[in-house]
Amino acid sequence: MKALLIVADGMADRPIKELGWKTPLEAARKPSIDYMADAGICGILDPISPGVPAGSDTATLSLLGYDPLKYYSGRGALEALGWGLKVEKGDVCFRCNFATVDESLTVIDRRAGRISNDDASKLTEDLKKVKSPHRSTKFLFQNTLQHRAALVLRGPNLSTAVSSSDPGKVGEKVSEIKPLNGSPEASFTAKILNDLMQKFHKVLKSHKVNMERVKHGLPPANMILCRGAGRIPEIKPLHEIYRIKAACVAVTSLIRGVCKVAGMQLLNVEGATGTPQTDYLAKAKTAVQALNENDFVLLHVKATDVASHDGDFQQKIEIIEKIDSMVSFILDHVNIDETYLALTADHTTSCATRNHEGDPVPLAIMGPYVRRDDVKEYGERSCAKGGLGRIRGINLMPILMNLIGKAEKFGA
Amino acid sequence: MKALLIVADGMADRPIKELGWKTPLEAARKPSIDYMADAGICGILDPISPGVPAGSDTATLSLLGYDPLKYYSGRGALEALGWGLKVEKGDVCFRCNFATVDESLTVIDRRAGRISNDDASKLTEDLKKVKSPHRSTKFLFQNTLQHRAALVLRGPNLSTAVSSSDPGKVGEKVSEIKPLNGSPEASFTAKILNDLMQKFHKVLKSHKVNMERVKHGLPPANMILCRGAGRIPEIKPLHEIYRIKAACVAVTSLIRGVCKVAGMQLLNVEGATGTPQTDYLAKAKTAVQALNENDFVLLHVKATDVASHDGDFQQKIEIIEKIDSMVSFILDHVNIDETYLALTADHTTSCATRNHEGDPVPLAIMGPYVRRDDVKEYGERSCAKGGLGRIRGINLMPILMNLIGKAEKFGA
Numbered sequence: 001m002k003a004l005l006i007v008a009d010g011m012a013d014r015p016i017k018e019l020g021w022k023t024p025l026e027a028a029r030k031p032s033i034d035y036m037a038d039a040g041i042c043g044i045l046d047p048i049s050p051g052v053p054a055g056s057d058t059a060t061l062s063l064l065g066y067d068p069l070k071y072y073s074g075r076g077a078l079e080a081l082g083w084g085l086k087v088e089k090g091d092v093c094f095r096c097n098f099a100t101v102d103e104s105l106t107v108i109d110r111r112a113g114r115i116s117n118d119d120a121s122k123l124t125e126d127l128k129k130v131k132s133p134h135r136s137t138k139f140l141f142q143n144t145l146q147h148r149a150a151l152v153l154r155g156p157n158l159s160t161a162v163s164s165s166d167p168g169k170v171g172e173k174v175s176e177i178k179p180l181n182g183s184p185e186a187s188f189t190a191k192i193l194n195d196l197m198q199k200f201h202k203v204l205k206s207h208k209v210n211m212e213r214v215k216h217g218l219p220p221a222n223m224i225l226c227r228g229a230g231r232i233p234e235i236k237p238l239h240e241i242y243r244i245k246a247a248c249v250a251v252t253s254l255i256r257g258v259c260k261v262a263g264m265q266l267l268n269v270e271g272a273t274g275t276p277q278t279d280y281l282a283k284a285k286t287a288v289q290a291l292n293e294n295d296f297v298l299l300h301v302k303a304t305d306v307a308s309h310d311g312d313f314q315q316k317i318e319i320i321e322k323i324d325s326m327v328s329f330i331l332d333h334v335n336i337d338e339t340y341l342a343l344t345a346d347h348t349t350s351c352a353t354r355n356h357e358g359d360p361v362p363l364a365i366m367g368p369y370v371r372r373d374d375v376k377e378y379g380e381r382s383c384a385k386g387g388l389g390r391i392r393g394i395n396l397m398p399i400l401m402n403l404i405g406k407a408e409k410f411g412a
Numbered sequence: 413m414k415a416l417l418i419v420a421d422g423m424a425d426r427p428i429k430e431l432g433w434k435t436p437l438e439a440a441r442k443p444s445i446d447y448m449a450d451a452g453i454c455g456i457l458d459p460i461s462p463g464v465p466a467g468s469d470t471a472t473l474s475l476l477g478y479d480p481l482k483y484y485s486g487r488g489a490l491e492a493l494g495w496g497l498k499v500e501k502g503d504v505c506f507r508c509n510f511a512t513v514d515e516s517l518t519v520i521d522r523r524a525g526r527i528s529n530d531d532a533s534k535l536t537e538d539l540k541k542v543k544s545p546h547r548s549t550k551f552l553f554q555n556t557l558q559h560r561a562a563l564v565l566r567g568p569n570l571s572t573a574v575s576s577s578d579p580g581k582v583g584e585k586v587s588e589i590k591p592l593n594g595s596p597e598a599s600f601t602a603k604i605l606n607d608l609m610q611k612f613h614k615v616l617k618s619h620k621v622n623m624e625r626v627k628h629g630l631p632p633a634n635m636i637l638c639r640g641a642g643r644i645p646e647i648k649p650l651h652e653i654y655r656i657k658a659a660c661v662a663v664t665s666l667i668r669g670v671c672k673v674a675g676m677q678l679l680n681v682e683g684a685t686g687t688p689q690t691d692y693l694a695k696a697k698t699a700v701q702a703l704n705e706n707d708f709v710l711l712h713v714k715a716t717d718v719a720s721h722d723g724d725f726q727q728k729i730e731i732i733e734k735i736d737s738m739v740s741f742i743l744d745h746v747n748i749d750e751t752y753l754a755l756t757a758d759h760t761t762s763c764a765t766r767n768h769e770g771d772p773v774p775l776a777i778m779g780p781y782v783r784r785d786d787v788k789e790y791g792e793r794s795c796a797k798g799g800l801g802r803i804r805g806i807n808l809m810p811i812l813m814n815l816i817g818k819a820e821k822f823g824a
Contacts, residue, residue: 014781014783023783050807051819058824095824357819359783381785384783384785390800
């Protein structure tokens with residue numbers, strides 16, 4: 001028995017006036033997804049606990065069975081891992097942006113005009129050569145996609161208890177990084193970071209790539225902003241907990257990082273972009289193939305969340321319909337007698353508020369021996385009437401492992 | 413966005429034979445309350461956890477989002493606070509009764525014939541002059557309503573681990589207060605209390621007010637019974653947790669005490685009495701007005717619990733119908749596009765057993781963006797089919813804060 005878990009990022013929503021108070025899921029035409037609900041057992045799920053809005057990192061930890069209240073230790077390390085950086089235990093990691101500032105260090109563009117990978121790579125080459133502000137602290141810096149980058153600090157006496165240098169909006173000055181508690185480690189880390197950011201700024205502001213950018217009317221990437229300090233969570237990998245082989249199909253670095261920490265194989269899919277234009281079918285193919293060699297596969301789609309943060313419920317509906325064709329392909333190509341398929345969202349993202357919200361998400365599980373209920377359609381409200389009732393995110397993995405015969409009995 | 417939570421004390425019930433096995437909620441005519449269920453999302457809620465009968469104090473802590481298993485520290489301090497006594501951190505407080513005993517200290521009347529406020533005040537004046545049995549321990553004693561009073565012990569080496577002096581029924585002797593654990597603090601506190609009660613008895617038994625009472629055929633208030641030792645719970649106020657302004661409309665001192673601890677503003681309403689004859693509309697008006705200046709308002713009605721403890725299900729139905737007109741007023745006077753309204757009970761009180769019971773209570777939440785379900789009527793059984801499923805008391809506050817945009821995201 002195998003399990004394939006499909007997670008559509010931020011797919012759940014609240015009722016939308018323009019849709020006659022339906023949610024995008026309720027408004028979309030999605031026969032294959034509805035078939036999963038019809039043939040399966042449904043429920044609603046609180047990623048963290050009722051009413052608590054989840055991030056994608058905490059929610060994915062939870063969906064993989066790890067209590068984020070115990071194990072979450074910030075975004076930075078998960079994202080750096082997801083980008084393929086060799087993060088080690090104890091490293092303190094940050095999510096960074098190439099940004100544009102004026103001479104008074106006021107932020108003009110938090111993404112340096114969504115700088116090209118090419119320009120960012122050239123700048124990064126020289127940032128790597130900067131001498132660390134302290135001989136006991138090493139740093140790794142790596143640009144990832146466009147304006148995004150990761151920074152890893154390595155060495156003794158480091159702390160994650162430091163503030164961000166990203167003011168969060170344009171027109172404000174770059175923030176001084178401050179210790180968030182009274183420990184000498186937090187003060188030390190804040191000092192290192194402030195010094196390093198200054199050194200980076202010095203290299204960037206006179207860099208020839210930026211001279212070229214200004215010449216062509218592009219905003220210079222003359223500052224690095226950093227936020228989301230984090231360490232690798234200390235968790236047991238899935239193969240140790242359940243004795244399974246597990247893989248993930250995901251593009252989003254934060255999700256890949258969580259899966260990496262859980263010991264899952266990270267699969268790459270050509271044409272998968274993490275955007276609404278991603279190659280849904282290519283992802284489905286990879287996931288189906290991965291089931292041959294794995295007990296458990298996580299297939300993550302980012303696009304639903306992107307549309308929600310843009311408040312674009314029409315696009316969200318279109319993306320759900322594309323996910324439906326992805327599900328159709330999966331239903332046609334997996335051995336349904338030996339496979340459990342589950343579909344959920346990692347959290348609710350409201351097209352109205354454009355934010356993550358704490359409302360529960362729908363869940364359907366189909367497969368040979370589920371206690372099929374009488375829910376016929378997949379949606380936030382229909383699934384609430386299902387046989388699974390209302391469960392917590394951390395309950396899902398034990399439920400799936402139980403279905404595929406990988407749950408260990410507790411007691412005699 | 414704002415939230416108004418209406419809590420009807422002990423409103424939930426069990427099916428009653430004389431009502432054709434309906435509950436009072438199911439038997440009452442309550443179009444406005446049913447409208448809340450119809451327009452909203454419903455569920456059932458376990459104040460503490462399934463099957464555990466809650467007190468009004470633990471249940472209210474829970475409904476405000478504080479886990480009573482972690483934070484509850486006895487009734488005494490909450491009630492004393494609710495009466496307006498200046499309770500300090502560390503004080504050990506008791507709920508007291510003026511009672512009537514005979515010469516062998518056998519209790520004749522636990523409420524001294526529900527002594528008048530006037531007589532109780534006069535007696536209290538002289539009790540306040542009693543010298544404390546130990547120089548390191550100060551005491552405050554205050555009569556509140558009729559036979560009710562509060563006692564506060566202040567000083568070092570005090571403990572809440574002491575038994576009650578109230579035998580709980582007439583015909584039994586006043587109980588000696590005993591330490592409930594082996595600590596020197598518990599023994600010390602028990603000794604102080606026994607000594608103080610003896611001193612109080614000495615003052616009361618020969619007091620001229622009691623001589624007058626006997627002359628008029630009234631039972632003398634010649635003994636103070638004390639119970640419910642408690643300290644102030646160490647909790648963060650709501651404004652620190654959710655960054656909200658919160659107020660409460662409640663008469664019952666125990667509820668007011670909990671709200672005070674939660675940092676809520678305590679509002680006073682002329683004509684609100686905590687009895688079935690309370691001015692329901694005046695309370696509704698105050699609550700609606702309070703929404704102008706607050707993000708969250710708790711409106712508490714005691715009367716349903718009073719009728720239940722009397723086993724008077726007909727009166728309970730009448731009170732529910734009065735609460736319905738209160739809800740009608742609220743629906744007519746709040747801005748429904750910007751307000752979430754929730755209605756629940758703090759616990760089940762059975763008219764048959766006349767006790768608090770551990771059955772779950774119904775809950776309805778209406779407001780602009782709830783996932784309206786197909787529940788049409790508000791009741792213990794109808795709400796169990798609602799979209800909220802079965803939640804815990806401590807889940808309610810995060811759910812409401814999520815709806816009004818005051819929940820903080822956990823993760824990235």
